[in-house]
Amino acid sequence: MSPTAREDMPVRRIDRILAFMSIGLLVLSVGCFFAVLISRPAGVTNYSEGLWPAVILLPSFGLPLAFALIVAVLVMSFVRRARANKGR
Template sequence: MTANNTANVSRFERILAFMLLGLVLLSVGTFVAIIVGTWQGMSSSDFAGGIWPGVVMVPYIGLPLAFVLLITLMITSAVKRSRENQRTTTQR
């Protein structure tokens, strides 16, 4: 267990991770804004004007897209580990 096991994170994986984090935070933030707006007495007709239609649509689009990014990040990480494992096995 004294082998040097440094995990190098590629730029692509880092970008995927930050995009995932940003989408989740944005979606949760807009979801909280909708909850607070409803708690303050806004009705469904109040959400039809201004910037609210965009705010309402962000969780519908952002969370599924974040899920797709998560799956993509997991696949790229698994492929990278598999390639590194094959390289390590062939070097022995």
């Protein structure tokens, strides 16, 4: 990629926000997933108290949402790149 092509495509704020949100949500969901896996050998017997309901449900919603955010960033990037190439 030449330096002039890189200058034509600045990274927008919304792209950065969506990318960091997806990475953060992915890391948090995977962390909660491993916490649930480790909790039973660690001696947790009651999952209906405290933060456990949220920890159990977060990977169910967080992983698909993180995937959707990554897809949104990719689509936005491809559309922006196609518009930039169309103008040349």
